[in-house]
Amino acid sequence: MSRIAVAPDRSGVAPVRGEAASSAAGVDIRFHDAAGAIEALAHDWVRLAAEAAEPNAFAEHWFVAASLRAFAAGRDVRLLEARRAGRLIGLLPLTIEQGYAHLPVRFVQNWYHDHAFLGTPLVAAGEERAFWAAAIEALGRSDWAPGFLHLWGIAEGGPVHRGLAKGAIVHRRFRAFLDSDLAPQAYFERAVRPKKRKELRRLRNRLAEQGPIACRVLDDRDELDAWCDAYLAMEAAGWKGQAGSALVDDPRTESFFRDVVAAAWSAGRLQFLRLEVGARPVAMLVNFLTAPGSFSF
Secondary structure, three states: OOEEEEOOOOOOOOOOEEEEEEEEOOEEEEEEEHHHHOOOOHHHHHHHHHHEOOOOHHHOHHHHHHHHHHHOOOOOOEEEEEEEOOEEEEEEEEEEEEEEOOEEEEEEEEOOOOOOOOOOOEEEOOOHHHHHHHHHHHHHHOOOOOOOEEOOOOOOOOHHHHHHOOOOOOOOOOOOOOOOOOOHHHHHHHHOOHHHHHHHHHHHHHHHOOOOEEEEEOOOHHHHHHHHHHHHHHHHOOHHHHHOOOHHHOHHHHHHHHHHHHHHHHOOOEEEEEEEEOOEEEEEEEEEEEOOEEEEO
């Protein structure tokens, strides 16, 4: 039987109130209103990200907090919290959705939005099977959760997916992934044919006729707003602006971009790059750093 319980205060803010669902294999599961619980869990959430079996910038505290502020209005977003002996071992934001494959059924799904590109939850390394076993059992015991779980955007074959042990794959999407031990120049020389490299050198020389070329990485917080302005203007000037899908075309997405980039900076996760010609930006890239690599946004 469910009961309301108070979790220990771990962050100096108000304690988390949540629904204590069940315990399986020594793992305690609790469900929370996500917006109400996220700040009280911040300290342990950051530690979980450092211990996770798979990195995922889009599941880290700073990104989920910004996402809730921007996109959770009117949504019942819940947060599944898993602990073993008080240690946080997993977090999974959830929603109840209606209509699956044109069928009028309700189902539980990991919460995401169009600007979160990976749905793999943060699970402590070595706890993958225990996390899923306890989570699925807890969902099965909860009156609010239909008996159907759909997981979006899980990295197939990774330790979190393998820990699930069962379940059908109904859709695959292939994304670009770079994994190399080579230094940047060595990788470039191996991946790009000599003829193409020669053409790129020619184009660079032509570009330099317009002014000095420089590649910069943002290193001053005071410049962040101006860099965001330039990024948004550049995106809106391209095909996304023509299609009406640029970030500035929706006040929510523009606000989210500025918010999440600032949050990434504060978390030490932001790599903001720009290519300049004569001090004018001509290309920009936002990366979210998650050791041992990064996610482009």
